[in-house]
Amino acid sequence: MKKADQYTIESRGIPSIVLMERAAHSAVRAILEFSDSERYPTENRNSRVKNPEKVLVLCGIGNNGGDGLAAARELSDLGWRVTVLVLTDKAGHFGINKLSGNAGTEFNLLKDTDVEIIADPDYNNLDLTAFDLYIDAIFGTGLSRRIPGFMEAVLQEINTMNGLKVALDVPTGIDSRNGLLYADNPFKADMTVSFAFPKTGLLFYPAREYVGQLRVTYIGISSNTPEELGRADWKEKYLMNHRTARRDLPVRKPDGYKGTFGRVAVIGGSHRYRGAPVLALKAALKSGTGLLTGIMPCMSPGKTNPVYSFGIPPEIMLNSPPESLDFHGFNSLNTIIDSVNEQDVVLLGPGMGREYSTQCLVLELITQLKMPLVLDADALFALAGEDVYDFLSKNSKEREIVLTPHIVEFSRLIKKDPVDIRRNLVDEAVDFSSRTGTTLVLKGATTIVATPLGQAVLNISGNQGLATGGSGDCLGGMIASFIGQGLNAVSASKLGVYLHGLTSDLYTENGYAGAFTPTDLINYIPLALSRVDG
Numbered sequence: 001m002k003k004a005d006q007y008t009i010e011s012r013g014i015p016s017i018v019l020m021e022r023a024a025h026s027a028v029r030a031i032l033e034f035s036d037s038e039r040y041p042t043e044n045r046n047s048r049v050k051n052p053e054k055v056l057v058l059c060g061i062g063n064n065g066g067d068g069l070a071a072a073r074e075l076s077d078l079g080w081r082v083t084v085l086v087l088t089d090k091a092g093h094f095g096i097n098k099l100s101g102n103a104g105t106e107f108n109l110l111k112d113t114d115v116e117i118i119a120d121p122d123y124n125n126l127d128l129t130a131f132d133l134y135i136d137a138i139f140g141t142g143l144s145r146r147i148p149g150f151m152e153a154v155l156q157e158i159n160t161m162n163g164l165k166v167a168l169d170v171p172t173g174i175d176s177r178n179g180l181l182y183a184d185n186p187f188k189a190d191m192t193v194s195f196a197f198p199k200t201g202l203l204f205y206p207a208r209e210y211v212g213q214l215r216v217t218y219i220g221i222s223s224n225t226p227e228e229l230g231r232a233d234w235k236e237k238y239l240m241n242h243r244t245a246r247r248d249l250p251v252r253k254p255d256g257y258k259g260t261f262g263r264v265a266v267i268g269g270s271h272r273y274r275g276a277p278v279l280a281l282k283a284a285l286k287s288g289t290g291l292l293t294g295i296m297p298c299m300s301p302g303k304t305n306p307v308y309s310f311g312i313p314p315e316i317m318l319n320s321p322p323e324s325l326d327f328h329g330f331n332s333l334n335t336i337i338d339s340v341n342e343q344d345v346v347l348l349g350p351g352m353g354r355e356y357s358t359q360c361l362v363l364e365l366i367t368q369l370k371m372p373l374v375l376d377a378d379a380l381f382a383l384a385g386e387d388v389y390d391f392l393s394k395n396s397k398e399r400e401i402v403l404t405p406h407i408v409e410f411s412r413l414i415k416k417d418p419v420d421i422r423r424n425l426v427d428e429a430v431d432f433s434s435r436t437g438t439t440l441v442l443k444g445a446t447t448i449v450a451t452p453l454g455q456a457v458l459n460i461s462g463n464q465g466l467a468t469g470g471s472g473d474c475l476g477g478m479i480a481s482f483i484g485q486g487l488n489a490v491s492a493s494k495l496g497v498y499l500h501g502l503t504s505d506l507y508t509e510n511g512y513a514g515a516f517t518p519t520d521l522i523n524y525i526p527l528a529l530s531r532v533d534g
Helices: 002-012 016-034 042-047 063-077 101-110 149-158 225-229 242-248 275-286 330-340 356-368 378-383 388-395 407-414 418-423 425-436 471-484 489-507 518-533
Strands: 054-059 081-086 116-118 133-137 164-168 191-195 213-217 236-239 263-267 291-295 316-319 345-348 373-375 401-403 439-442 447-450 455-459
Touching: 016 063, 016 101, 016 133, 016 164, 016 191, 016 213, 054 063, 054 149, 063 081, 063 101, 063 133, 063 164, 242 489, 242 518, 263 275, 263 330, 263 471, 275 291, 275 316, 275 471, 275 518, 291 330, 330 356, 345 356, 345 471, 356 378, 356 388, 373 378, 373 471, 378 388, 378 407, 388 401, 388 425, 401 489, 407 418, 407 425, 407 439, 418 425, 425 439, 425 447, 425 455, 439 489, 447 489, 455 489, 471 489, 471 518, 489 518
Parallel strands: 054 081, 054 133, 081 116, 133 164, 164 191, 191 213, 236 455, 263 291, 263 345, 291 316, 345 373, 373 401, 401 439
Antiparallel strands: 439 447, 447 455
């Protein structure tokens, strides 16, 4: 964000103080709209004031504090009773005498107004319960360390107050780059007004718990700024939304036939994990696939065949290589290749197990098959034993490959600790895709689709209902289905993760998230598709 500010100042000749004034004005406008009682959830209307009158603005000493000081002046001009609390410590590290350039200018403009200014370590025994609205302008995008204890004590108390809480740009206590926390009690906002662009960290947990409603406002920084800065200074990041999903929907030709809508094969299953490939197949079927084939192992006597255990729909063709007994092993390689040679795309991995022979089979299938591949679950485990960058870059030159790990699987692939990965999650995902030439779907509450061209698409559809065994298998089936219907790997992955999340959102409109199952997910795919297409 700092680079975007500086670029705008230098290329457009807009003074930095003007950007600060625009930021403050956009925040005030958002607050005025948000404070309308009609915008509150019904259950909160009785506990909030209709029109906030008494406002407390918490200000730090940097540019975020300057935004808050300018907003305080505007709210005072509108007739609101405003108190500004400049966070001050007894050691003298924070306070009025430490205000940065533009923040100091805004403070001087405020001195001749009716705004009450408090700037001493004891806060003049301020009664924090006396306000209808609390505005957080302490730390913005520059925070990279734990906040001082005296600030956290104030935030802890304010978080218990009943009034509206609005954060300017970033709630204090949050790393705007990755969503990690630098406080035990970050400012818990009802709304965050993010200037110019949504800050990446606001879209990831645990930060998302503290953001509230996210509003992005225009302050004079062009939407073309990232492209003008170039990739060296700005990673390309996009937020997946309904409009993009609709644009990515496969075309359903009125004169199409079953082959038009894709031939998809799922290679998976073992005597321990029989349900995973079935869920993937059903999800692909409901996503619009024309022809579906399941390549699943035979079961030993006494072990029930999956076709009877899980009620595979008659629309799905089954093929069980005789060499695959209880699990797919390397000796079934040629039979499997012959079975899938005519397929448009193959999903490899759901429920395959981790037998050594299975791992050898997976690696050889990736090497020999020439159609697009979606690699999930145990296929990812097999890959982790290889030099994954070298292996995938060699095998992604002639066709597209999608990988769908969660963070632990990703950590195993790139041999880094998940804690370290989380500090630079988007960068790690983009680096992996760029180096391997693959599309990475890094699953989580916020899912990242990283592309071989160095872009990252973030998806926030969905809820905790998806946190159940089998939902990832459904996602693999959906992505494979959309590739089979003619989408490229990136578009199929973006559409797949958005619709996957949307199914759980639709379910929870009338149902409890904790009761959501992969079977519900599959049954809601047609509704999700209809909602996007409508």
